[in-house]
Amino acid sequence: MSNHANNTPILELKGVSKRFGAVQALEKVDFEVRSGEVMALVGDNGAGKSTLIKGIAGIYPFDDGEVFFGGEKVDIHGPRDAADLGIEIVYQDLALADNLDVVANMFLGREKVGGMWAMDEESMEEEAIKTLDSLSVTTLRSVRLPVASLSGGQRQAIAVAKAVMWNSKVVILDEPTAALGVAQTRQVLDLVKTLRAKGLAVVIISHNLHDIFEVADRITVLRLGKRVNVFDASKTTQQEVVYAITAGALSQVPGMVKS
Amino acid sequence: MSTTQEPVSEPQNALLEATARTSPGDYVRNYLQRMKGGDMGALPIIIGLIVIAIIFQGQNEHFLTPRNFVNLIVQMAGITTIAIGLVFVLLLGEIDLSVGYVSAVAAVFLAMRLRPPDGWPWYAGIIGALLFAAAIGIVQGLFITKARLPSFIVTLAGLLVWNGVVLILIGTGGTVIIQDPVIIGIANAFLPHVWGWIVGVAAVAIFAYSKLRRWKRRQKRQVSSEPIAIVIFQIALVAVIMAAVVYVANLDRGVPFVGVLLLIFLAAFTYLADRTKFGRYVYAIGGNTESARRAGIPVDRIKTLVFMIASLMAGAGGIVLASRLRSVDTAAGGGNLLLMAIAAPVIGGTSLFGGHGRVISALLGALIIASIENGMGLLGLSAGAKFIITGLVLLVAVLVDAISRRGREQSGLG
Ligand SMILES: Nc1ncnc2c1ncn2[C@@H]1O[C@H](COP(=O)(O)OP(=O)(O)OP(=O)(O)O)[C@@H](O)[C@H]1O
Ligand SMILES: [Mg+2]
Numbered sequence: 009m010s011n012h013a014n015n016t017p018i019l020e021l022k023g024v025s026k027r028f029g030a031v032q033a034l035e036k037v038d039f040e041v042r043s044g045e046v047m048a049l050v051g052d053n054g055a056g057k058s059t060l061i062k063g064i065a066g067i068y069p070f071d072d073g074e075v076f077f078g079g080e081k082v083d084i085h086g087p088r089d090a091a092d093l094g095i096e097i098v099y100q101d102l103a104l105a106d107n108l109d110v111v112a113n114m115f116l117g118r119e120k121v122g123g124m125w126a127m128d129e130e131s132m133e134e135e136a137i138k139t140l141d142s143l144s145v146t147t148l149r150s151v152r153l154p155v156a157s158l159s160g161g162q163r164q165a166i167a168v169a170k171a172v173m174w175n176s177k178v179v180i181l182d183e184p185t186a187a188l189g190v191a192q193t194r195q196v197l198d199l200v201k202t203l204r205a206k207g208l209a210v211v212i213i214s215h216n217l218h219d220i221f222e223v224a225d226r227i228t229v230l231r232l233g234k235r236v237n238v239f240d241a242s243k244t245t246q247q248e249v250v251y252a253i254t255a256g257a258l259s260q261v262p263g264m265v266k267s
Numbered sequence: 268m269s270t271t272q273e274p275v276s277e278p279q280n281a282l283l284e285a286t287a288r289t290s291p292g293d294y295v296r297n298y299l300q301r302m303k304g305g306d307m308g309a310l311p312i313i314i315g316l317i318v319i320a321i322i323f324q325g326q327n328e329h330f331l332t333p334r335n336f337v338n339l340i341v342q343m344a345g346i347t348t349i350a351i352g353l354v355f356v357l358l359l360g361e362i363d364l365s366v367g368y369v370s371a372v373a374a375v376f377l378a379m380r381l382r383p384p385d386g387w388p389w390y391a392g393i394i395g396a397l398l399f400a401a402a403i404g405i406v407q408g409l410f411i412t413k414a415r416l417p418s419f420i421v422t423l424a425g426l427l428v429w430n431g432v433v434l435i436l437i438g439t440g441g442t443v444i445i446q447d448p449v450i451i452g453i454a455n456a457f458l459p460h461v462w463g464w465i466v467g468v469a470a471v472a473i474f475a476y477s478k479l480r481r482w483k484r485r486q487k488r489q490v491s492s493e494p495i496a497i498v499i500f501q502i503a504l505v506a507v508i509m510a511a512v513v514y515v516a517n518l519d520r521g522v523p524f525v526g527v528l529l530l531i532f533l534a535a536f537t538y539l540a541d542r543t544k545f546g547r548y549v550y551a552i553g554g555n556t557e558s559a560r561r562a563g564i565p566v567d568r569i570k571t572l573v574f575m576i577a578s579l580m581a582g583a584g585g586i587v588l589a590s591r592l593r594s595v596d597t598a599a600g601g602g603n604l605l606l607m608a609i610a611a612p613v614i615g616g617t618s619l620f621g622g623h624g625r626v627i628s629a630l631l632g633a634l635i636i637a638s639i640e641n642g643m644g645l646l647g648l649s650a651g652a653k654f655i656i657t658g659l660v661l662l663v664a665v666l667v668d669a670i671s672r673r674g675r676e677q678s679g680l681g
Contacts, residue, residue, distance in 0.1 A: 067561065088563040103561050107554035107622035108547075116551055117562030119544045126542040133490040152491050 016079050018043045018209045019064070019095065019178050024073030026059050033059040035233045036073070041178065046200060046210045048220040048241070051230035052253055057213045058100055060230070061180050065090045065097050078177075091118075096171035100182040100213075104163060106156035110148065111136045113155055114170040139173045140165070143199055161192025168199050172208070179203055180211040185219055197223050217246050229253055291494040311667065312615060312631040316638065323642030330642055333518035340516070341454055343637035344525040345370075345588035346604070350611035350629035351536050352580025355573045357612055358540075358553045360621020361418040363577045365407060365425030366608055370585030371433045371600025373400040377586055378443040378595045379436065381450065389449040393586060400582025401575050403429070408574030412567035418574075426605070434597055442596040445589060453528070454591035457521035466527055467513040473534075475502045525587060529630065532580075537626040549573060553621035584608070603657065607636050610657075614664035620672055635660070 017040035026034040034056045041047040049057050063070045066084040075082050077093050084090050090097070104113050111129070114136045122128035136151055145165040148158070155163055164184055171179045181200070185193040200223045203210050214220050220227060220241075227239040229252040237252045323330040349366050356363045377396040380387040387395070403425070410421045437443060445451060458466060478498055485492035516522045540546035548569045551559040560566050588604075589595045615632030617624025639660060643653045 065561070086563065087561050091563060097561075099561065101557075103555070103558035105551045105554035105558050105622075108551060112547060112551075116547075116559070117564050119547060121544060125544070126538075127544060127547065130484055130488040130490050134488060137490070150491060 015042065017041060017076070018078055019211075020076040021060075021064070022074045022076070024060070024063060024070040024075070026056075026063055026068060026070050028059075032233050034063070034070070037230070037233070037235045039228055039235065041209045041211050043177065043209050044204060044207045045225045046204050046212060046223050048224035048227040049211055049213045049230065050215070050217075050220065050227060050249065050253055054232075055230040055253075056233040057230060058182055061097055061182055061211070061213070064095060064180065088117075091174065094175065094177035095180070096174060096176040096178070097180045098164075098167045098171050098182065098184060100186070104155045104167060107154055109154050110151040110158075110166055113166060114139070114173060116170075118174070135173065136169075139169050143169055143172070143202060145169060145195075145199075159192070160187045161189070161195055164188065164192070164196055165199065168196070168203075172203060172206075176208065178209045178211065180213075182213045183215070184212065185214060185216060193219065217249060220249075221246060231255060291496045294494050294497050309616070309627075309631060312635060315635050319635065319638045319642060323638075323645065327642070327645045329645055333515050334520075335641065335645070336515050337457075337519045337521075337523060339634075339637055339641050340523050340526045340529075341591060342641060343633045344454060344523075344529055345584045345591065346607050346611055346636065347529055347630055347633040348532060348584035348587055349581050349604075349608040350633055351532050351626055352577040352584075353608055354536070354612045354617055354624055354626050354629050355540070355549055356418070356577045357609075357617050357619060358549050358621060358624055359570060359573055360553045360619075361411070361570070361573075362609070362619075363407075363418065363422045363425075363574060364605060365403075365422040365429055366577055366581035366584075367605035368426055368429035368433060368600040369400055369403050369578050369581040370588065370604070371595070372403070372429045372436075372585070373397065373582030374585035374589035374595045374599055375433055375436050375443065377450070378445050378589060381445060381447050382443065389447045392447075392450070396586060397579060397582050400585070401579040404575035404578025404581075405571060407578070408571030411574065412570050430600070433599060437595065437597050442594050444594045450586070450590050451593050452524065452590070454523070454525045454587050455593075456524040457516075458524060458527065460517045460521050463513045463517050463522040466522065466530075467509045470530060471502070471506045471509050474505050478502055525590075528587070532583075533627060533630055540626050545569065545572070550622060553623075555622075581608075603654065606661070607633075607657070610661040610664065611636055613668055614660065616668075618668050618672060619665065620668075623672075632664070 019039075019041050021037060021039040023036045023038060024034055025032070025036055037056070037060065039049075039060065049060065051057050059068065062068045064075070064084065066086045066089050069085065075084060077095075082089075082093060084093070084095075105116065108116070111133050115132045120128040120131050122131075133151060140148065140151070143165070145162075148162060155166060158166065164187075168179070168181065168184070171181075181196075184196050184200075188196065197219060200210055200212060204223075204225075212220070212223065224241045227241055227244070227249060228235060229237045229239070229249065231253065236255075239249060239252075320331060329335055349370055353363060353366060373396040376399050377392045379385065380392045380395060381389065407421050407425050410416050411418045478501065482492055482495065482498050512526075513522055516526075540549065548559065548564045551562070551564060552566055552569060556566060585600065589599070611632035612624060612628045613619055613632065614635050615625075615628025615630070617628040617632075636657065639657060640653065643656065648656075
């Protein structure tokens with residue numbers, strides 16, 4: 009499963025820190041992900057997972073530390089910078105505009121413009137449909153429906169499709185299956201595997217170890233803002249990961265296979 | 268930009284085929300479902316107008332006459348112009364309470380520059396007044412976006428400040444007379460009957476051309492398009508309405524020039540809202556500001572521009588109102604002007620909660636308000652009765668807005 013053909017990480021963080029007032033959300037964290045690899049990011053509530061990816065996105069810039077992309081040091085000051093590098097993020101709260109339709113959401117902030125300042129709706133719609141098709145998202149009745157009328161799984165699929173449409177090199181998914189049923193979780197996990205097969209680097213945050221062990225090649229564990237371990241998924245067990253997450257306080261979490 | 272890129276792989280086209288075919292039946296079913304979900308489009312307006320017409324015509328046979336119809340267009344022009352700008356503010360989920368007195372400031376500015384000693388030509392006066400109004404909007408917008416103050420408060424302060432400016436400029440009890448024939452003509456000139464028809468036909472032709480061209484383009488590209496029967500029906504409907512308007516107006520003095528102006532505003536701002544990136548961003552911010560920000564949309568700049576548009580259109584509306592009265596006095600911009608301008612888009616179906624609405628709602632709502640005002644005027648009702656009735660209509664409109672929002676949430680139509 010873990011076939012790291014390319015050994016320089018496409019995205020690498022070195023010693024990043026972030027403080028919110030009294031809370032040290034991240035403390036000298038190292039993190040990396042390679043192309044064609046699924047890296048899971050796990051940790052208890054408040055461990056700093058979302059803060060880490062928001063730092064990568066430039067939403068809350070890191071106080072300290074360095075970010076390397078494709079081996080080069082980069083400065084990311086906002087969502088645009090991250091997108092320009094080829095880093096796309098699907099947020100925990102999805103961040104779709106409910107009142108806009110699927111196409112408008114997928115192209116939000118990057119609309120194609122034709123003559124007379126008018127958006128080129130036809131090209132956008134075509135491309136949105138092609139991307140959705142390429143990800144085998146075929147349960148949508150129309151790409152012109154407002155996203156508010158879609159199911160949780162469909163919305164998640166739109167958010168993922170939006171992220172991969174831009175020749176992105178790194179796709180980060182923050183708890184993509186948290187609100188989904190069994191079938192829809194299946195769909196999203198398949199989507200993650202499709203992305204890896206396309207050679208993208210995927211970072212997936214989840215509390216569900218079963219899902220993680222199904223798709224991840226490696227697992228980074230955060231605890232209280234610090235990186236405590238990185239596991240090779242094929243060489244570790246769920247018990248070991250739970251132990252790292254909870255510092256031994258627990259030996260079972262939801263989604264775990266009973267041993 | 269580095270963002271226009273190849274699709275990820277070859278499509279299987281299942282979705283592509285599914286979306287390209289929409290029958291008229293599907294279309295009507297979708298429409299009915301949207302209505303059930305609370306998105307009622309123009310239907311309540313049409314019903315409202317019919318009810319208003321029946322009530323007032325029953326009381327006074329002068330209501331449905333060509334003369335009164337032409338009066339109605341002139342009466343609603345100022346409010347409609349201001350309301351068109353406010354649609355964008357409402358789409359953001361914000362409010363602008365200053366538009367009434369900003370319109371007055373623009374009108375005073377114009378009237379004073381036109382008269383001696385300044386004696387500006389009319390076009391310089393209009394450009395100056397509009398730039399002044401736009402600048403006011405930018406300043407208010409910057410307070411709202413940069414200082415992160417609520418638009419309600421900033422524009423409430425604006426309401427007071429600009430009211431004060433008007434009073435000081437005019438001097439208590441004073442009136443500034445406008446004598447420039449072009450400025451007076453804005454709201455008092457009528458198209459010769461032939462020109463009424465020419466403009467009407469041209470407007471319908473442009474509408475039909477853009478509709479059909481869009482339809483053809485979408486057919487060719489195999490993306491979802493409205494059924495051709497629906498497109499033709501829409502064009503026919505617009506043609507019939509336009510023909511009726513021109514015909515009836517020509518029975519009296521003809522199509523008012525200001526009616527053509529409204530049509531141009533309507534077309535231009537509908538284009539801005541529906542077809543441009545700017546319009547898309549306004550909807551996106553109104554729907555979910557955080558997602559807009561994460562998508563890299565310059566939220567503050569768009570918001571500031573929207574407040575500029577609101578002030579600009581308030582200025583234009585102020586000029587129309589001043590033209591109609593041929594003067595500006597200390598009462599300009601006061602009374603229920605602000606309330607009416609905000610009520611119009613809301614009555615027309617634009618949500619106060621942001622993200623939902625259309626430019627044409629300003630025109631439809633203003634039509635309702637102006638009809639009520641006009642009808643009550645014919646009945647000789649007291650100012651008190653007029654306020655009460657208009658207030659109740661606004662309350663009903665906001666109620667409909669709130670209920671349809673709930674409907675949207677329940678039916679998941681955002
Ligand atoms: N905007 C913020 N302002 C202040 N504190 C914050 C902010 N965002 C996060 N924090 C704090 O930083 C810490 C890490 O939060 P973060 O959201 O990264 O956790 P998480 O690992 O994503 O948790 P979860 O699994 O619940 O999503 C928490 O203590 C949180 O309270
Ligand atoms: Mg989180």
